Amino acid sequence: DLPNVTIRPGQFLSERLLEEEADRSARFFRDQGYYGFTKSFYSFEADTVGQEGKTRLRMAIRDYALGDDPASAQPHRKFSIGEVTLSYPEDLRIRRSVLEGLNMLRPGQPYSEKAIGNTYTRLTSVNMFAGVNINMEPVSQDKVNANISLRNSGLQGFKTNLEASVNSTGLIGISPQLSYFHKNLFKGGEMLNLGLKGNFQFKPRDTASSTEVSVSTSLRFPKFIGLPNRLFKGPYIPRTEVSLSFNYQNRPEFRRTVISAGYTYSGRFSERLFYQFTPVRANISRIFNVDDSFYESMGDNLYLMKVYSDNFDMGVSSMLYYTTDASAIPTHTYHYARFSLDLSGNVISLFNKLMPQDELGDHLIWNTPYAQYVRAELTLGKTFHFGNQLPQALALRLMGGVGYGYGNSVSVPMEKLFYCGGSTSMRGWQARTLGPGSDTRLAEYFIIPTQLGDIKLEANVEYRIPLVWKFEGALFVDAGNIWDFADRGQDDAFSLKTIAMNWGLGLRLNLDFILLRLDAGIRIHDPGRPAGNRWVAPAYWFDGNNAAIHFGVGYPF
Numbered sequence: 001d002l003p004n005v006t007i008r009p010g011q012f013l014s015e016r017l018l019e020e021e022a023d024r025s026a027r028f029f030r031d032q033g034y035y036g037f038t039k040s041f042y043s044f045e046a047d048t049v050g051q052e053g054k055t056r057l058r059m060a061i062r063d064y065a066l067g068d069d070p071a072s073a074q075p076h077r078k079f080s081i082g083e084v085t086l087s088y089p090e091d092l093r094i095r096r097s098v099l100e101g102l103n104m105l106r107p108g109q110p111y112s113e114k115a116i117g118n119t120y121t122r123l124t125s126v127n128m129f130a131g132v133n134i135n136m137e138p139v140s141q142d143k144v145n146a147n148i149s150l151r152n153s154g155l156q157g158f159k160t161n162l163e164a165s166v167n168s169t170g171l172i173g174i175s176p177q178l179s180y181f182h183k184n185l186f187k188g189g190e191m192l193n194l195g196l197k198g199n200f201q202f203k204p205r206d207t208a209s210s211t212e213v214s215v216s217t218s219l220r221f222p223k224f225i226g227l228p229n230r231l232f233k234g235p236y237i238p239r240t241e242v243s244l245s246f247n248y249q250n251r252p253e254f255r256r257t258v259i260s261a262g263y264t265y266s267g268r269f270s271e272r273l274f275y276q277f278t279p280v281r282a283n284i285s286r287i288f289n290v291d292d293s294f295y296e297s298m299g300d301n302l303y304l305m306k307v308y309s310d311n312f313d314m315g316v317s318s319m320l321y322y323t324t325d326a327s328a329i330p331t332h333t334y335h336y337a338r339f340s341l342d343l344s345g346n347v348i349s350l351f352n353k354l355m356p357q358d359e360l361g362d363h364l365i366w367n368t369p370y371a372q373y374v375r376a377e378l379t380l381g382k383t384f385h386f387g388n389q390l391p392q393a394l395a396l397r398l399m400g401g402v403g404y405g406y407g408n409s410v411s412v413p414m415e416k417l418f419y420c421g422g423s424t425s426m427r428g429w430q431a432r433t434l435g436p437g438s439d440t441r442l443a444e445y446f447i448i449p450t451q452l453g454d455i456k457l458e459a460n461v462e463y464r465i466p467l468v469w470k471f472e473g474a475l476f477v478d479a480g481n482i483w484d485f486a487d488r489g490q491d492d493a494f495s496l497k498t499i500a501m502n503w504g505l506g507l508r509l510n511l512d513f514i515l516l517r518l519d520a521g522i523r524i525h526d527p528g529r530p531a532g533n534r535w536v537a538p539a540y541w542f543d544g545n546n547a548a549i550h551f552g553v554g555y556p557f
Contacts, residue, residue, distance in 0.1 A: 001028050005059075013055060018044050021059075030113040033078035035136065035144050040065040041076075079111040082143040088150035094128070098188045098222070101229040102126070102237065105146045111136075119148070121235035126189045126222050129153055155183045163423050165430050167548040171448075173201045173430055189222040195245075201448050208252050210448035216245035224265060238267035252447040253294040254308065258285040258415060262317075272326065276319040283313040283415065284368070297445050303484070304445075307411050307452070313371040315344030335382035342403075342416065345372025349407055363408050372408040375416055377401035377456075381557060393464040397557045401456045404485070411454070418456035418482050420500070423550035424557060425458065426478045427521030428502025430548050435482035437498040438527040438534075439491035453482030455494055460557060462506075474506030474519070481527060498527035508555075517552045 006021050022039035029037045041064075047056040063073035084105050086096075102122040104115045116134055123132045130153035137145045161177040179195040195216040202209035223229050224238040232238065240263075247258040262281040268274050287310055298304045318341050325334035348370050355363040362369035379399040386392055403412035411417075422431030436442070436453035443449055458480025467473050479501045484492040504521035522541045525534055536546060 001025060004028070007057065007059070013046065013057070027113065029076075030111075033080065033110040033112065034076055035079040035111045035138065037076065038065065040067070077142055079138070079142055079144045081105055081107055081109050081111060082139055082145045083107060084146045084148070086148045086150075088129075089152045092128075092150065092152045092184075093187050094184055094189060095187050099123070099150075101223075103148065104233070105134075105148075111144055116146075118233075118235040122229075122237050123148075123150065125237060126183075127191070128155065128183050128189055153183075157181055161553050162551070163553070164551040165423060165548055167430050167433070167545055168542070169545045170203050171201065171430060171433075172203065173199070175199045185219070191220045191222075193218045193220075208447045210252070210450075211250040212247065214245060214247040216243065218243040236268040236270075238265055240265055251450075253291050253445070254287050255289040256285060256287045258283055260284075264317075272322055272324060274321040274323075274326075276317075276321075278317040281315060281317055283311075283413065284366075285313075285413065285415070286310050294445070303411050306409070307414050307417070310368045311371050311409075311413050312365045312368045313344050313413050313416075314348060315342060315346070315371075317342045330383065331385060333382075333384050333386075335380075337381075338377075338379040340377045342373075342375040344374075345370050345408055348372075352408075370408055371405070371413050373403060373405040373412045373416070375401070375403035375412055391466060395460075395462045395464065395555070395557060397458075397460040399456070399458050399480075403454050414452065417452035417454065419450075419452050420456065420458065420480055420482050421548075423517070423519065423552035426480055426500060426502060427476065427504050427519050427550055427556075428478065428500070428523040428546075428548055429521070434500055435498075435527070436492035437481065437483045437495060438531070439484075440528050441491075443528075451482070453484050453492065455483040455485070457481065457499070462556070464508075470510050472508040472510055474508065475503075476506060476519070476521075477501070477503045478521065499525070500527050501525040515554050517550075517554070517556070519550045519552070519556070520547065521550070522547045 004024070006024060007017060011017060019039065022042040025042070026037055026039045041062050043060045043062055043066075045058040045060070047058070048054075061076070063075060064070055084103070084107055086099055086103065088094075088099075102119070104119045104122065109115070116136070120132055120134055123129065129150045131151035133149045135147045135149070137147060139145050157180075159179045159181065163175040165173045175198065177195065177197045179193055182192040184190065185192045193216075195214075197214045197216070199212040200209070218241055220239050220241040222237060222239055224232070225240040229237050243260075243262045243264070245260045247260070249256040260281070260283045262278050264276060264278040266274070266276040287308060294308075295305060319338065321336070321338045323334060323336035325332060348365070349372060352363050355365065357363055358369065364370075377399070378401070379397065381395070381397040383393055383395040386394075401418050403416055403418070405411045419432045420426045420434040421429035425431070426434055430449070432451050433443075433449040435451050442451045458478070460476065460478050462474055462476040464472055464474050479499055481498055481500050483494040483498070500523070502521045502523045504519055506517060506519040508518070509516040523546045524536050524541075526536060526546070527534055529536075540546060
């Protein structure tokens with residue numbers, strides 16, 4: 001283990017340096033079979049004679065612990081695993097083979113603290129147990145038994161969520177969500193999720209409204225389907241998820257349905273790096289009951305007409321997520337990065353010659369043009385925690401994305417386009433009411449706003465401070481917008497001059513198990529206003545459609 005020793009010539013000698021090396025080295029020997037080996041077996045001798053400003057350091061391993069009588073010295077011995085017992089409540093109806101596949105401890109193998117930790121992590125990651133305890137019991141001078149005990153947790157339950165917003169014009173948006181979960185559907189740790197979500201927008205004393213309802217189901221297996229868990233030796237086991245959803249939209253301009261399905265692998269490469277890979281996903285969207293004036297208002301805008309039309313989307317998706325703190329509610333300074341990539345239509349395009357075409361030259365599957373595009377999104381964030389007596393936080397986030405249709409498509413499908421506004425984005429605007437760029441035509445096309453774009457760039461800064469009891473305050477600034485590519489218009493093309501800005505105040509109730517949030521965002525630079533009049537003076541901050549209030553659950557980022 002000498003190459004891994006952390007003490008190096010030229011370092012300043014300190015007690016902390018020696019203790020950290022003793023801890024590291026003791027862990028190394030416990031992983032090599034030396035059960036019960038601790039840092040108290042190390043001794044350090046510093047010789048400063050004839051060494052001005054320097055010392056010779058001798059690190060030794062004793063046969064007795066610090067503070068013990070040298071007469072009690074015993075030689076250090078390697079241990080191996082003896083018996084391995086696995087116990088759990090009788091009402092936990094799970095196939096024993098599943099638990100044995102997660103267990104990394106085998107009779108006869110050398111004792112390893114790392115293997116114990118890996119087993120603990122693998123068992124807890126199934127999310128079925130209220131407690132996992134691994135007790136190592138020495139039974140001879142070279143054997144130690146492993147006793148693994150599991151405590152049951154609630155296997156079924158419901159989750160709810162609610163977001164709401166209102167702006168100065170009286171447009172109200174409400175998004176409730178209800179889901180049911182079962183953590184052990186087929187007695188193998190399979191997790192079933194059934195979800196129901198709504199999005200309702202309306203104005204009091206106005207007949208115009210928008211309704212969106214989606215039903216989803218997913219089944220997640222605690223394994224890589226096709227390969228046994230024992231082949232994955234580390235602490236993290238992969239998961240396989242099959243999902244299916246149906247979405248219905250009823251707007252004044254049209255009605256629309258979307259059926260989606262996916263097959264996904266997910267897991268962790270390390271303690272900090274997560275992955276998700278969907279080798280197959282498909283969406284089928286249909287638009288019907290279209291108001292005659294809707295397409296007429298678009299004129300010859302082929303791009304918008306393609307966005308709001310039927311399409312078939314089939315491709316692959318992937319996501320990488322890195323964080324320095326993967327806990328549910330981080331309490332120390334941490335940072336994170338998330339990158340996602342979607343590719344669609346490339347494999348299908350290999351069979352173009354076999355497909356029929358419509359009058360515009362688009363190749364069809366089931367009389368529907370298939371989508372061909374690339375979409376990428378990157379999010380970077382860091383949250384600073386500081387203050388001992390008055391714990392505070394400064395949260396920063398930068399995000400950007402781009403989607404580009406090519407080949408059989410002139411645009412990215414509607415559900416893959418970007419938007420700004422809402423309780424977790426540009427909080428001076430409601431969801432989908434900002435952009436693209438300074439273009440206001442989309443607001444004219446839709447009675448209830450739905451403003452989307454090919455490009456997104458956004459930055460957020462939020463200062464959080466405790467107030468009284470469980471209440472917290474927040475001061476935030478958001479800047480960003482969405483845009484279309486330059487060949488589709490002037491007002492919606494990317495330009496730094498059309499970046500929107502807002503500031504706001506927030507009030508949060510932190511009950512530890514849930515955080516309720518109320519944010520009020522006020523616009524200070526609105527690209528939707530006429531050029532030369534986009535900066536909003538303080539006297540007009542609360543006039544007209546210049547502010548929005550949002551209710552949400554959890555921090556915005």
